[in-house]
Amino acid sequence: MKNFFSDPDNLNENPIRVLRGNVYQELSRLSPSFIAVLRKAAAEGKLDPSNIQFSDSEYPATNGPAAGVGMVLLYDGFQMYLWCMCYCFVVYHSEMTVKRQANRDEENDDVMDGVDMEKLKTAMKLMEYAQSLLKGYHPWDISLPNPAYYSDEMHDTITKVNAVYLHAMNFVIAHEVAHIELDHVTDNAALDLTELDMEIQADARSVELIKDGMTTINKDTAELGVLAALCTLLLMKSELSGGGHPDSDDRIGAFIEHIIVDNHSHLWGIAVLAYRLWADHYGHGIFFFQNLDSAKLIYDEIRKQLKEETLVQYCEVIVPEGTYGVTCYDVGDRRQFYTKIDGFGVWFEADQLRGTVKPIMNDQYIDPTKISDFITALSGLIDNGSSGDQVQ
Numbered sequence: 001m002k003n004f005f006s007d008p009d010n011l012n013e014n015p016i017r018v019l020r021g022n023v024y025q026e027l028s029r030l031s032p033s034f035i036a037v038l039r040k041a042a043a044e045g046k047l048d049p050s051n052i053q054f055s056d057s058e059y060p061a062t063n064g065p066a067a068g069v070g071m072v073l074l075y076d077g078f079q080m081y082l083w084c085m086c087y088c089f090v091v092y093h094s095e096m097t098v099k100r101q102a103n104r105d106e107e108n109d110d111v112m113d114g115v116d117m118e119k120l121k122t123a124m125k126l127m128e129y130a131q132s133l134l135k136g137y138h139p140w141d142i143s144l145p146n147p148a149y150y151s152d153e154m155h156d157t158i159t160k161v162n163a164v165y166l167h168a169m170n171f172v173i174a175h176e177v178a179h180i181e182l183d184h185v186t187d188n189a190a191l192d193l194t195e196l197d198m199e200i201q202a203d204a205r206s207v208e209l210i211k212d213g214m215t216t217i218n219k220d221t222a223e224l225g226v227l228a229a230l231c232t233l234l235l236m237k238s239e240l241s242g243g244g245h246p247d248s249d250d251r252i253g254a255f256i257e258h259i260i261v262d263n264h265s266h267l268w269g270i271a272v273l274a275y276r277l278w279a280d281h282y283g284h285g286i287f288f289f290q291n292l293d294s295a296k297l298i299y300d301e302i303r304k305q306l307k308e309e310t311l312v313q314y315c316e317v318i319v320p321e322g323t324y325g326v327t328c329y330d331v332g333d334r335r336q337f338y339t340k341i342d343g344f345g346v347w348f349e350a351d352q353l354r355g356t357v358k359p360i361m362n363d364q365y366i367d368p369t370k371i372s373d374f375i376t377a378l379s380g381l382i383d384n385g386s387s388g389d390q391v392q
Contacts, residue, residue, distance in 0.1 A: 002155060004148045015140050015148035016080045019162065020054050023074075026166040027052070027173060031213025034174060037181050046070065047180045052173060058137035061130070062236065067176035067185050074173070077137050082172070084130035085232040086165045087145050088277065089224075089270055091123040091157065097269045097295075131281065134236060167210075167218075167225020168232070174206035181205070195244035200254075203246070207255060220266075226255055227267055231274035238282040240306065249306050256299075268295035275302050 004018045005011065028035075041047040051071040057063075061081035066073045095115050103111045126144050142149045147165075150158050179185050182205065184198045193201075207226060214222050234240075234248040241247055246254070256271055272288065272295050279286040286305055292298050 002150050002152065002158075011142055011149060012139070013148070014076055014080070015142060015146035016076055016083055017054075018148040019079075019083075019165070022162070022166055023169050023173075024052075026170060029213070030170050030174065031209055031211075033212040034177070034209040037177060037209065041177070041180055046186070047072070047177065052177075060136050061133040065172050065176050067179040069185055072173060072176045072180070074169075077133055079169070080140060081130050081133045081236070082168055082229065082232050083147060083161070083165045084126050084133075085235060086168060086228050087157075087161045088123050088127050088130075089228050089231065089273060090161050090164060091119055092273050092277070093266070093270055095120050097266075097273065127277070127281070131235075163221050164225050164228050167222045168229040169225075170222070171206055171210060171226045171229045174209050175202045178202040178205035178209070196242075196246065199242075199245045203251060203254065207259070211259070223259060223267060224270065227252070227270055230255055231271065234274055235278050235281065238284075249303065253303060263294055263296040265296075268299045271295075272298050272302065275299075 005013050005015075006018070007013065038047070038049050042049060047070055052074070053071065054074050055076070057075060059075050059077045061077040063075045064078045065075070099113075099115050100111045103113050122145060129138070129141065129144060132138055140146055145154065145158065145161075147158060147162055179198065179202050182198070182201055184193075184202065210222055210226060230248075230252045234252065237248075240249050242251070245251070252271060252274075256267055260267055275286065276288060278284065286302060288298060288302070292301065
């Protein structure tokens with residue numbers, strides 16, 4: 001076992017704290033322009049770099065990093081949530097995207113060949129723990145993946161997750177430092193700027209600072225770290241609306257749509273994955289068009305759905321004498337139904353003209369028996385002609 005706790009015999013320490021030194025180290029080499037910003041801020045009395053501090057306060061993950069006059073505070077709960085989500089992005093992408101695409105490329109009929117289902121189930125448990133942190137602080141069960149205590153077999157995965165997390169923290173901290181640099185937290189803040197304007201400026205400035213430090217060696221991980229941070233913010237709530245911040249999907253879009261020129265970049269796949277996890281967790285019915293040629297095209301379709309959701313009429317349907325909550329909408333003479341089975345989102349198509357129901361857009365592994373049971377129940381619904389109440 002790998003044990004990085006400060007006291008190896010005390011397994012009750014918060015695992016995220018073992019990375020505090022790494023956060024500072026990574027921050028110190030973020031980019032020349034970032035260091036210049038820190039030096040200028042220190043010289044002007046805006047921010048002493050030593051006041052970028054970690055707080056031991058046990059707040060929910062919703063208490064994100066905060067910039068104030070002369071300081072930046074970083075809370076454990078948010079960092080724990082961020083690390084957990086970085087783990088989910090790395091594992092799901094590796095198992096459900098990379099390995100399955102390799103099987104398709106090799107024309108392997110078993111697209112799930114080699115996929116580590118136990119690893120995926122563990123990632124799902126970790127995500128459940130992460131979501132619980134949004135409601136309140138809970139100690140980290142070290143039987144779940146964490147950065148401080150893990151088996152030798154997990155070393156490569158944890159090392160990769162830690163690297164993504166550290167670059168995600170670079171973005172988060174650079175964003176707060178940008179607020180200070182741009183006078184957003186002082187009495188000198190421009191009065192003609194809204195809170196939304198300031199957040200857009202801080203996002204853009206932090207990305208600019210990070211890009212300045214990108215090299216051929218760290219570019220992929222640095223970009224993935226920024227995207228992981230933005231996708232983590234997406235998963236923190238059901239709504240896309242950001243209040244005083246840009247909408248979550250717009251923040252992702254502002255980064256990914258401008259930094260990427262390769263339509264086949266793995267970052268498009270990570271963004272699609274994040275939207276899938278978000279849709280599955282909060283029960284949003286989104287089509288994931290797996291028949292499209294690239295993750296970029298799937299991403300574009302998702303963005304279109306999110307921005308044109310008023311074109312679709314949703315209604316809630318409960319299958320009689322069943323336990324399935326189903327979201328349905330009409331598409332011509334057909335109905336598309338969305339539900340969750342074993343935590344995975346599944347789309348079903350019900351053809352009323354033919355009286356048939358079949359699963360579509362489902363590329364997750366789910367117990368076939370449960371799908372069969374669901375189809376039986378859904379067929380009964382179609383036969384009974386139930387349609388539910390529409391929500392405009």
